[in-house]
Amino acid sequence: MKQIIIKKGIKAISFVITLLLVLLLLSLFFRPKESENFKANDIKPLGVLAEAENSLDVLFFGDSEAYTSFSPISFWDKEGFSSFVCASSAQYLSLTKSFVEQALENQSPKVVVIETNAFFRKIRSENSFWTRFENLFSILEYHNRWKNFIPLKIEATPYSWKDDLKGYKIYKMAVKCKCKDYMQKTDQIESIPETNIQYVKDIVNYCKDKNIEVLFVSTPSIKNWNYERHNAVENLAKEVGADYLDLNLQESIKINWKTDTADAGDHLNFKGAEKVSTFIAPYLAEKYNLENKKGNSEFEEWNKLVSKYQMIFDKKSYA
């Protein structure tokens, strides 16, 4: 009996190992080559490499707060400017810097937006298990590239992996959180790690050298934000000569923490992101004088993506 159990156990484990090996090999095949240059541990922001040269007006950088709050297709729908979110989960500023440098090789946006949650993340040398997992089994992200391997269309298909959501990640669920006044005014200041301050300075200087404006944005998050952090970022923005917008203090956005957050106040869901879009799209367009390119035939693809995007929003949420 024991022998049978051991035999079956070995069989099951062998099957799982074989399967994982197959998926690993396929991941190597499906992963776009450019990602090696990017040195990224997350996959989503790599989509920016597939965007046409100098086609983006705004680039967003940051961690998961950025990719759940900024929706470029929604910005396009509202104000007609093109943008991309080069954000990855738990992004360290060291990685942000490398993203900024890589992305600005082919793009010359009018403004670079940096979400500020990562300012307070201490840089660790090791990456998380999930990031490593996603990186290893990148077929889960790039699986749709099979369409690039089969020549069904007469015109050539672009090699790079394109992200139709332009870096935004949709969170549809809603997990309410207890409403609290998390932005109580105070003079206290939370300290930003020295290494992070240096990275911020490097990023800002890099952008300034290319005549690109820098805007720090703190996206709404009960879990991650408070007035101490606001004060710290405000001071740093003044010091480095960047603009600063704290969406947590913008009452007109009217985030409902019962319906607009995906995980009890940590990240916004699609409803919250839509409210952020309604506020920030005209803000960016006006402040940085962004052109409405909806009528520009070179950006016809963006207009098509809006209808796809709407389809996702029309669907009912179970939350």
Place this chain on the structure above:
Amino acid sequence: MRFNSYISLAYLGIFLPIVLIAYGILPKKIRPFVLLGASLALFWFMSEFLVAYFILSTILIYLSALWLDKLKAKQKALSALAESKEEKKAIKKASKNKQLAVVVVCILINIGILAVLKYSPFFLNNLNLIFSLAKSDISIDIPKFLAPIGISFYTLQAVSYIHDVYKEKIEADRNLGRVALFMCFFPIIMEGPICRYSDTAQKLWSGESLKYRNVTFGIQKILFGMMKKMVIADRLNLIVTNIFKNHEALNLDGGIVALGALLYTIELYAEFSGTIDVVIGSGEMFGISIPENFRQPFFAKSISEFWQRWHITLGTWFKDYIFYPVTMSENLKKLTKKARQKLGRHYGPMPATIIAFFCVWFCNGLWHGAGWQYIMFGMYHFVLISIGSLVLPLSNNVLGKLKIDRNKLPYKIFTIVRTFLFVCIGELIFNSSGFYDSISLLKILFTDFSLKTLFNGSIFNLGIDHYDLLILAVTLVIVFIVSFSKEKGKNVREEIAAKPIFVRWPIYIGLIVFIVVFGAYGGSYAPIDPIYANF
């Protein structure tokens, strides 16, 4: 942790493995409680405090069944003491009346909860419409109710349990845990199938050990379901939603609407049967046989046969608890007797049958949703099935004269295609957003039909591309081959299991890779929400 689908990382990657491990390592006596705890936990994750409605229904049927048992025992005891046959009859009658009262009250409360939570806004809206048509100032505020997940499914299970105890098909269960587990076993909470107590309850509570074969077969079933849902249904979601929601704005013609009806029918089948495969596979891993809900429905040669193959457990529920009780009621029995004398053997039972059909299909339509399009969907099938029964002698006659053999392949193919087209029209009504919308879609379909738009490439602006069509075709061929083999009586899984490892493993790994690569997830795909979870 939130669950909104069985085909999700939360369920398949976290919940199911944890329950499976806990079930496997704990002693036999504890295992039923593992399943019950897991089921209630999943119910809570999906419905939170609304689980109270479920608990109320469960306790109600549990106590009512025990009460019925008590009444029956009392009747037996009194009958034993009775001195005459008349006295025994009187005792029996009095007891039966009381039992009936218990059953009726229990069923009314269960159906009442469902009616209030699910249907009251619909009925009150219609009442307000009548008031406004009558130019009355009365207007009733429409209350908003939240219903627990799967209420339409567990309510039918509750009714079947209490009815079967009353009819002495089963005995009242003294174990509240077993009744609760029968009502809410975690794979069936969301989309059924509608189980019967006699089929699943004892097995669920037996705490049998995990078996390697059950677990592997369960995983295979789950994978096949995932393929149907993720590769077919999720891929079709954008184009189907676009056609149905935007047909007016996009000025779509009848050709595209017909395509929408066809694709929605495929999508619905892939989503519902795919999820049911995951449900059955989940049960199979624990050694529990959950009844099949689909038996190759698109091989049906008539609408009535289709409904014996599609959502089988709902169909049999309506047959057992509505159709038979209605046709066997005293008044209809008398009607049949009289009609038989005048109309003969075939048409004699027809009036009673048609009345029963009406009840079944009205309830079937309403069960699917609180909207006129669903009632219309039910009535559409009522008309088709009634006409089918009425014209059967005539069609037999005509076919006989034309010397067409019903059993020959060409005629079989004709009837299968005909049935499929009728089904697609039914699903067009079903997926419309209301009565007027369904009329509008039917009008476009029949008055503005053109094949031109199907072939001029405009469908590729509706949320699908050439690649999607290619992979859809490939996957549908796979599903067809498996269905055809099953139709021919072959057990595909058994056949694969009998093959040597170097054949078996590539098939299993190939299926997983197929789902990983061709699944419509990530990017701009919008996976479909479980359709039947809303019913």
